[in-house]
Amino acid sequence: MSSNTGDGAAPDGAAQSGPPDASAPLDGIRASDAERDATVERLSRATGDGRLTLEEFSQRMGRASTARTRAELDHLVADLPVDAAGPGTAVPGPAQPAPSWHVSPVGGLRVSGPWRMDRHVITVSIVGGTRLDLSQAELAAKEVTLTKVALVGGTRVWVPPGIRVEVSGFSLVGGTRVEAGPPPGPGAPTVHIRAFSLVGGVRVRRSGTAERPLRHDRLGG
Numbered sequence: 359m360s361s362n363t364g365d366g367a368a369p370d371g372a373a374q375s376g377p378p379d380a381s382a383p384l385d386g387i388r389a390s391d392a393e394r395d396a397t398v399e400r401l402s403r404a405t406g407d408g409r410l411t412l413e414e415f416s417q418r419m420g421r422a423s424t425a426r427t428r429a430e431l432d433h434l435v436a437d438l439p440v441d442a443a444g445p446g447t448a449v450p451g452p453a454q455p456a457p458s459w460h461v462s463p464v465g466g467l468r469v470s471g472p473w474r475m476d477r478h479v480i481t482v483s484i485v486g487g488t489r490l491d492l493s494q495a496e497l498a499a500k501e502v503t504l505t506k507v508a509l510v511g512g513t514r515v516w517v518p519p520g521i522r523v524e525v526s527g528f529s530l531v532g533g534t535r536v537e538a539g540p541p542p543g544p545g546a547p548t549v550h551i552r553a554f555s556l557v558g559g560v561r562v563r564r565s566g567t568a569e570r571p572l573r574h575d576r577l578g579g
Contacts, residue, residue, distance in 0.1 A: 387428045397422045397431045399545035404438045406500030406547060408474065413493045413565065416518035419543055455498075457505075462486055466511055474498060480505045487511035487558060492549065493518055493565040503550040512558035515551060518565045522548040525560050532559030539564045 398419050405415040418434045425431050457478040460467050466486030470493075477499045481488050488506045493516060506513050512532060517523055522542040525534055532555065542548075553560045 389425050389428050389431050393428065393431060394422055394425060395544045397425075397434060398543040400435055400438065402500060402543075402545040402547055404435075406497055408496045408498065409438060411472070411494050411496050412521055412547065413518045415547060416520045419520045419546070420540075423543065466508075470494075472496075475502050478503045478505070481507070483508045483511060485510045487513065489514045491516040491565070492521070497547055500545075501548045501550065503552065505552045506554070508555045508558060510557045511555060513551065513553045513560045515549070515560075515562050516565050517549060517562065520546055522546045523551065523562050524548060525551045525553070525562065527551070527553035527560070529553065529555050529557070529559055531557045534560045536560075536562040537564050
C-alpha cells in the first residue's frame with residue numbers, strides 16, 4: 359500500500375532535487391591576501407615565460423587584486439600550466455642567451471605592436487633615440503634590461519600599469535621622468551632601463567595615457 363504525502367512535498371530526510379539557488383556564488387570561499395599575491399606571482403612567471411603579454415598581465419593583475427573568491431582567482435590562471443615547482447625552489451635552466459645588439463650610427467630604434475623583448479637589448483648610436491612600446495610585448499624573462507648608449511638621443515618607453523620600471527644611467531643634458539602609476543604587485547615583471555648619453559633624457563609613460571609610437575617595426579621573434 360503506497361503512502362500519500364498529500365501536497366507532494368518530500369518527506370523529512372529525503373534529498374532535495376531542485377536546481378541550486380541562482381544567487382549563490384560558484385565558490386563561496388573568500389580569497390585571502392596571500393592567495394591574491396600567489397596568483398599575481400604565477401601570472402608574473404607566466405609573463406616571464408612569454409605566455410602573457412605585458413598588457414594581459416596588467417589586466418589580470420588588476421582583476422586578481424580585487425578578486426573576492428578563490429573561483430575568481432582560479433579563472434585568471436585557468437589557461438596557464440600548473441607550476442612544477444613552488445616559489446623558492448631552484449630549477450636549473452638553460453644558459454642565459456647573449457644580448458640582442460642594435461647598432462645604428464645615425465638613426466635609432468623604434469618598436470611597437472606585438473613583439474618579443476629579449477632578456478637584454480642593447481642599442482648603440484651616434485645620433486638617434488630609442489622608443490619602445492611594451493604594451494603588446496612578450497618578455498623573454500621575468501626581468502629584462504634595455505641598455506641604450508648614444509651621443510645625442512633620448513629614450514622613451516611605454517609600459518602598461520603594474521609593471522615595475524627601474525631607471526639608471528647618465529645624461530649630461532636631459533633628465534629622467536617616470537610617470538606614476540599603480541604600485542607594482544609582488545613579483546611583478548621588471549624592466550631595467552640603463553641609458554647613457556650626452557644629450558637626451560629618459561621618459562617612461564604608462565600605456566594609453568598619451569601619445570604612442572606610430573611605427574610598428576618588429577624586434578625579435
